[in-house]
Amino acid sequence: MLRVDRVSRLYPATWSGGEVLALAEVTFEVSAGQFVAIVGPSGCGKSTLLNLVAGIDTPSTGAVALDGRLVAGPGPERGIMFQQYVLFPWMTVRANVEFGPRSRKEPRARCREIAARYLALVGLDTVADRYPHELSGGMQQRCALARVLANDPLMLLMDEPLAAVDAQTRSLLQEELLDIWGERRDPATRKMVLYVTHAIDEAVFLADRVLVMGRRPGRLIADLPNDLPRPRVGTRRSARFGELVESIWALLHDQAAEAARQLTEGL
């Protein structure tokens, strides 16, 4: 179980010399096997929140704990995926996937075996010896997913991982992701996922629960359960899907309008 307990994050302001409250007293839990999406307008601190859970950033107050252990830095039990494919460009696809197992000093043959298994899982076994720049955006994200899964983490942290791929690939990868996560299997085999996105329909399609965030300061404004049946394939055009998207959009509308206004003013 992941516990995020009254977490705030203050940043020094660039010009005024004061401080900016990026996150204010955020509290929530993710239970074992749960897929939780975080949506919100730009500037609501959703990526900051994910970085805090990842241990890349440290909360100013409050604490994050995974299975009772306080998060104090990045760790292999929490695998991260970013929007941009941050594969190591000087390593082959296979070497990228082997990086985690090699880091924990598994024997070479065992690393090969693990990499082969996860590359097959994401459908990249035929390009294992290519370099990342030779792959399409979708394939690079598949590789990033295989690299994270090869570590067998307790939880996956994903920061808009599909924002940079084209629409068709995105739909396809969403379905693949749910399949790999295990939506057709016993819930006990699933990993916890914290998935940041700005696309409401993506959050509704993927998650068991959707956390809605507001801005100024970044805070949680709603925690909505998602009762769409699994597997989700085919639910996109259902009435319930539309209702859920509408209800979240109603919560975000004013926030998003304000964010857009400020962006244009800032130019």
Next chain:
Amino acid sequence: MGRSRRWGRHWRRAGLTLRGLTAAVGVWALVAHYLDRPLLLPGPAEVTEGFWALLVSGRLVEETLVSLRRLAVAYTAAAIVGVTLGAAMGAWRSVDRLVSPLVNSVRAVSGIAWIPIAVIWFGVSELLPIFIIFYGAVFPFALNAQLGVRSVDSRLVHAARSLGASHGRVALRVVLPATVPYLLTGARVALGLAWMSIIAAELLGAPTGLGFSIQYARMLQQTPRMLAWILWVGAIGYALDAAMRMGVRWLAPWTGVGRLAGAA
């Protein structure tokens, strides 16, 4: 088909280069001929003769090896010291603040300025040219290493850390390869500067080597040989740079052309 077209382009380029060289030698020959002062400006024929004499006597090879050996020693030392210093400056702000003003003010002084005092310190010896080359090469190494370390994409480091890599493994498998293109740029600039400073140093402060040989030919008023040495120094400098560029392409294939063509 692609291959034959590429070869065609190669030949056309080589042809242009050849024409440029021929034109330069032609102008030189004409000027030398009409000036008619062989002691001031000997023509290509005399210089070729001088070159041939040096080659046959074995002095050309001998002096070149002397200079290249000094270059190798000083260049290696500059690489080790420069990269270590630069990497530390890139990784830790405190180190940067501590040494950066010193490094940047010393760097502004040409290596040649140090030759007179180096003569006092080391005498006319093996150490003097090595010191001057080291001085010329150490700064490009340091500054490019600093820039490289500072330019490493922090997300790559985060990704590696979250995959369970120790700090040592991150340094070796992520920061180092991410820095390689910068290090190679530094190495190339450093090699060019090192080659220029070795000649300057040997002109004034060494009993052997290519720079000394130019000076020696001047003392004997053998202008053709002087020019032969000078052109030879240029040719070696060119060859060193070409070898370096080939090495870069071989060592860091993920940068440059492949990257540009395959960017998503």
